[in-house]
Amino acid sequence: MERRAKTKYKPIHLAREDTSNLNIDINHDINRRIAEATVGVTPLVRGVWSAIEVGAIVARTSDTIDIISADDDQDRKFSQRSKRYGPHSSLYARGAPFKAQIHLDLLCFFSPYHRAALKGVFLEAQHNTVILEMDPVCCDIFVKWHYTGCVPNDDPWALCQLYILADQNENLALRRAILTQIVNVNFAPDLNDSNTAAVVSSLPENSALTRYLLDRTSYHQRAETIQIHTDMPVEFVETLKELIKKPRHWLDDCPCCNKPCNYHEHNTVEDWKLSCAESGSYPMPEPAYLRAEI
Ligand SMILES: [Zn+2]
Ligand SMILES: [Zn+2]
Numbered sequence: 001m002e003r004r005a006k007t008k009y010k011p012i013h014l015a016r017e018d019t020s021n022l023n024i025d026i027n028h029d030i031n032r033r034i035a036e037a038t039v040g041v042t043p044l045v046r047g048v049w050s051a052i053e054v055g056a057i058v059a060r061t062s063d064t065i066d067i068i069s070a071d072d073d074q075d076r077k078f079s080q081r082s083k084r085y086g087p088h089s090s091l092y093a094r095g096a097p098f099k100a101q102i103h104l105d106l107l108c109f110f111s112p113y114h115r116a117a118l119k120g121v122f123l124e125a126q127h128n129t130v131i132l133e134m135d136p137v138c139c140d141i142f143v144k145w146h147y148t149g150c151v152p153n154d155d156p157w158a159l160c161q162l163y164i165l166a167d168q169n170e171n172l173a174l175r176r177a178i179l180t181q182i183v184n185v186n187f188a189p190d191l192n193d194s195n196t197a198a199v200v201s202s203l204p205e206n207s208a209l210t211r212y213l214l215d216r217t218s219y220h221q222r223a224e225t226i227q228i229h230t231d232m233p234v235e236f237v238e239t240l241k242e243l244i245k246k247p248r249h250w251l252d253d254c255p256c257c258n259k260p261c262n263y264h265e266h267n268t269v270e271d272w273k274l275s276c277a278e279s280g281s282y283p284m285p286e287p288a289y290l291r292a293e294i
Contacts, residue, residue: 048278065128219256
């Protein structure tokens with residue numbers, strides 16, 4: 001069964017350009033309201049989902065915005081895939097539209113991209129819509145994550161689809177949650193699959209998911225030759241060649257298994273202590289994976 005990743009998102013450079021046009025006043029207002037709503041806790045997005053912060057935002061604000069799915073993958077493949085998604089699949093019949101509401105401030109709290117993109121909406125309109133080019137199951141997870149912090153899915157391609165969205169929306173907390181799940185399901189990519197090539201092509205070169213895919217392959221692939229799809233970006237192939245040349249101590253020493261914080265884009269150990277260390281579940285990132293060290 002062929003599965004394919006969506007690649008029709010807004011180009012990353014345009015998304016970043018939008019963000020660079022952030023409306024300072026709106027941000028200030030949102031940050032002030034969040035700060036007021038989270039008295040006693042650090043009023044900053046620490047890159048992790050927090051029940052205290054989310055609860056405070058939801059309690060203090062009532063503006064919501066519609067989220068709909070604009071997925072056009074309503075063919076037989078999608079029908080087959082949807083059966084594999086577990087409990088969520090029963091919520092959406094094939095072809096059924098997805099629509100949900102989300103608190104505007106919550107969406108903006110985690111995503112500077114949405115903060116920038118919705119600045120006009122925030123000021124002027126009451127009824128507006130965010131269209132996500134993902135299938136309904138992924139849209140459902142996207143909305144639920146904002147309220148629960150959970151990514152209840154173990155399908156790697158759904159997770160990759162969500163990760164690409166989180167990358168383009170600059171949603172670090174969601175990226176971290178997804179990568180934790182990808183590490184937990186021990187995603188082993190087939191580099192000769194066009195889906196893998198599409199995912200890598202949709203991400204910036206320094207993406208943490210790309211690095212996971214490189215590590216998972218270079219540390220675990222024991223075959224003499226590695227088949228790579230012709231659509232795989234040249235930079236990815238070159239980096240993989242370099243990694244494979246290095247001596248490896250195989251599985252005991254790999255950076256990928258059970259170490260999601262290596263792929264959480266932690267800048268420093270301090271950053272890790274303020275975010276993931278509080279949950280106490282995962283080991284500290286290795287020095288080579290701290291962004292400030294790269
Ligand atoms: Zn590993
Ligand atoms: Zn972490």
